[in-house]
Amino acid sequence: MKALLVCEYREGKLLETSYELVAFAEKLGAEKAMVLIGSESEAPKVNGTVYLADAGKYGEYNPDVHKKIVLAAIERENPDYVAFVHSSFGWDLAPRVAASLKAAQISEIVDIVDGKFEVGVCNAKLRRTVTPKSGKAVLTIQAGAFSAAAASGAPQLERIEPADGASALEFVGYEPAEKKDVDLTRAEIIVSAGRGVGKKENVPVIAALAKAMGGELGASRPVVDAGWVEHSHQVGTTGQTVSPKLYVACGISGAIQHLAGMKKSDFIVAINKDKDAPIGEVADVLVVADVLQFAPALTAMLQK
Amino acid sequence: MKVLVCIKQVPDMESRFKANSSGNWYDEADLAFRMNEYDEYAVEQAVQLREQLGDAADVTVLSIGPDRVVEALKKALAMGCDRGVHVQDPAVSLKDPWQIASIIATYAKDKGFDLIFTGMQSQDRASAQVGVAVAEQLGYSCATTLVGFSFADGVVTAKRELEGGLKGVVKLRTPALVTCQLGLNVPRYPTLPNIMKAKKKEIQAIPVVDILKEEALAATASVYPPARKGGGIVLEGDLNDMASQLIGILKEKTAVVR
Ligand SMILES: Cc1cc2nc3c(=O)[nH]c(=O)nc-3n(C[C@H](O)[C@H](O)[C@H](O)COP(=O)(O)OP(=O)(O)OC[C@H]3O[C@@H](n4cnc5c(N)ncnc54)[C@H](O)[C@@H]3O)c2cc1C
Ligand SMILES: Nc1ncnc2c1ncn2[C@@H]1O[C@H](COP(=O)(O)O)[C@@H](O)[C@H]1O
Numbered sequence: 001m002k003a004l005l006v007c008e009y010r011e012g013k014l015l016e017t018s019y020e021l022v023a024f025a026e027k028l029g030a031e032k033a034m035v036l037i038g039s040e041s042e043a044p045k046v047n048g049t050v051y052l053a054d055a056g057k058y059g060e061y062n063p064d065v066h067k068k069i070v071l072a073a074i075e076r077e078n079p080d081y082v083a084f085v086h087s088s089f090g091w092d093l094a095p096r097v098a099a100s101l102k103a104a105q106i107s108e109i110v111d112i113v114d115g116k117f118e119v120g121v122c123n124a125k126l127r128r129t130v131t132p133k134s135g136k137a138v139l140t141i142q143a144g145a146f147s148a149a150a151a152s153g154a155p156q157l158e159r160i161e162p163a164d165g166a167s168a169l170e171f172v173g174y175e176p177a178e179k180k181d182v183d184l185t186r187a188e189i190i191v192s193a194g195r196g197v198g199k200k201e202n203v204p205v206i207a208a209l210a211k212a213m214g215g216e217l218g219a220s221r222p223v224v225d226a227g228w229v230e231h232s233h234q235v236g237t238t239g240q241t242v243s244p245k246l247y248v249a250c251g252i253s254g255a256i257q258h259l260a261g262m263k264k265s266d267f268i269v270a271i272n273k274d275k276d277a278p279i280g281e282v283a284d285v286l287v288v289a290d291v292l293q294f295a296p297a298l299t300a301m302l303q304k
Numbered sequence: 305m306k307v308l309v310c311i312k313q314v315p316d317m318e319s320r321f322k323a324n325s326s327g328n329w330y331d332e333a334d335l336a337f338r339m340n341e342y343d344e345y346a347v348e349q350a351v352q353l354r355e356q357l358g359d360a361a362d363v364t365v366l367s368i369g370p371d372r373v374v375e376a377l378k379k380a381l382a383m384g385c386d387r388g389v390h391v392q393d394p395a396v397s398l399k400d401p402w403q404i405a406s407i408i409a410t411y412a413k414d415k416g417f418d419l420i421f422t423g424m425q426s427q428d429r430a431s432a433q434v435g436v437a438v439a440e441q442l443g444y445s446c447a448t449t450l451v452g453f454s455f456a457d458g459v460v461t462a463k464r465e466l467e468g469g470l471k472g473v474v475k476l477r478t479p480a481l482v483t484c485q486l487g488l489n490v491p492r493y494p495t496l497p498n499i500m501k502a503k504k505k506e507i508q509a510i511p512v513v514d515i516l517k518e519e520a521l522a523a524t525a526s527v528y529p530p531a532r533k534g535g536g537i538v539l540e541g542d543l544n545d546m547a548s549q550l551i552g553i554l555k556e557k558t559a560v561v562r
Binding site: 010060061063064086087088091092094095096098099100102103104105106107108116120121122123124125126127128129130131132133134137168169170171172173174175176177178188189213214221222224225226231237238239241245246253266267269274275276277280281283284285286287288289293294297298301302 | 315317318319320321322323330400401402424425427428429430431432433436437440441445446447448449461463464465466467468469470471472473474475476477480486487490519520521522523524525526527528529530532535536537538539540543544546547548550551553554557558559560561
């Protein structure tokens with residue numbers, strides 16, 4: 001069994017998540033080869049073949065061109081599986097490669113169970129095992145689900161080129177993240193508001209709890225998208241990654257993109273009216289309550 | 305300018321879920337269904353484009369599923385889409401993303417859509433595949449995970465969301481497909497007059513067998529609840545009791561609450 005692992009590279013750097021693919025291949029028991037559209041100096045430190053296409057020539061991510069490069073590597077390697085990390089790169093490129101091969105794609109794999117691929121359903125409230133019916137299969141793995149393998153080894157580089165460099169899409173450039181007015185990464189206590197707080201007018205209830213605890217206010221993404229709280233307070237994959245001594249999640253369901261930003265916190269309290277909310281999986285204490293009633297009660301008691 | 309929006313109806317994620325008796329999907333009994341959150345952004349963007357272009361634009365909204373999905377279509381029509389298409393498929397949950405995409409692509413193939421909007425993912429299956437696979441099957445250019453969209457002179461300028469707040473800007477020519485991410489816009493609430501107007505809009509029904517051409521490439525082997533890691537303390541009951549218990553735990557277990 002062979003797996004071709006597609007590395008992720010951005011602005012001159014190999015992304016560390018590429019080593020999570022190596023761990024995945026090891027758990028799968030597959031022989032691995034990798035493909036990198038990047039620079040030689042950034043080649044992953046692994047033993048085995050690394051197909052390399054030159055970043056200087058093919059630039060930053062362009063799905064049309066990168067698809068052809070991955071297809072060229074697939075043609076040389078003839079793998080059973082082609083694996084990506086489920087990221088803005090992986091979920092964009094994987095279905096294009098799968099469609100070209102007319103191969104099954106299994107998205108956001110969290111585990112391998114009896115040789116079958118396990119994924120989440122309904123915000124991880126259920127699990128599902130999926131089996132490909134095609135000869136080859138394209139896989140994306142959930143970021144963080146397979147702990148990165150050690151970077152040790154010396155790759156054998158093989159140069160590859162896309163069939164052609166034509167693209168219907170033009171990459172214009174990056175827009176950096178907005179400037180932060182709070183640095184949540186330094187906070188010892190973070191109290192975050194989620195959509196469960198209901199409306200903007202209720203955010204002060206959570207802010208008051210944060211203040212009474214001596215912490216900073218954090219937020220889940222919908223609360224930021226709706227303009228209730230500034231983006232600089234957002235916790236998660238598209239916000240900040242935090243690991244305070246205490247994290248209090250108020251009315252937050254615990255979607256993987258939120259968990260990815262806070263699950264390394266030393267102690268986690270969740271306040272949620274849904275006892276089954278996935279946040280319960282990482283919470284040290286789950287308070288089953290209406291946060292609009294519980295937060296003021298807790299604030300009052302802390303102030304005594 | 306012909307525009308297509310693809311929407312899925314999904315259960316409220318705050319529901320309690322259990323596997324169905326065949327163990328191949330969740331049990332749909334007692335669930336309340338609504339429009340997939342990501343697709344609301346897709347509908348809103350299509351309607352905003354329609355407002356930008358005026359009567360030069362025509363927006364079709366399509367959903368594949370059992371009869372209940374007509375409710376989601378009606379909402380999209382009340383938000384401002386011009387016409388609806390209901391691909392009737394009571395067994396849609398057992399189709400894989402490749403088949404869903406092929407149904408949409410077969411429908412769209414000879415209709416000359418300039419632009420197709422989908423959500424970046426569905427909240428229940430979350431494969432993030434259908435949109436891109438439709439683009440591939442139709443040979444359209446495609447950008448995913450949009451948090452910014454503008455259109456002028458046949459060119460879409462799309463702001464893609466990457467990780468950690470970074471964004472990537474790309475330009476693509478029509479025909480194109482884009483997948484919409486949370487926060488792309490603020491989806492409008494249908495007003496009563498628009499709900500009334502929407503009642504007169506046509507919803508074409510197409511039996512899925514008429515346009516399903518592909519076999520599934522993947523199959524669900526089983527669906528089951530996750531193994532509970534447990535360990536955490538669960539507090540329930542009186543508010544003040546819970547508050548004092550929680551403070552006690554925090555004093556004992558963390559160094560930051562005294
Ligand atoms: C590519 C990508 C990137 C993303 N990045 C991020 C990110 O960086 N950060 C992030 O947070 N999300 C991110 N998301 C979104 C994520 O998937 C979820 O949609 C989001 O985290 C949900 O936020 P929430 O928990 O506040 O809301 P919901 O999921 O709607 O949950 C609300 C919760 O509140 C509870 N509740 C409701 N009312 C009450 C009440 N009165 N009292 C107590 N509890 C109540 C409900 O039971 C529910 O559990 C991203 C998604 C994608 C696709
Ligand atoms: N049954 C369906 N009917 C119409 N559109 C769908 C359907 N399923 C998925 N889609 C579209 O494809 C997107 C991605 O879905 P998924 O690949 O399931 O994550 C959704 O946001 C919808 O826009």
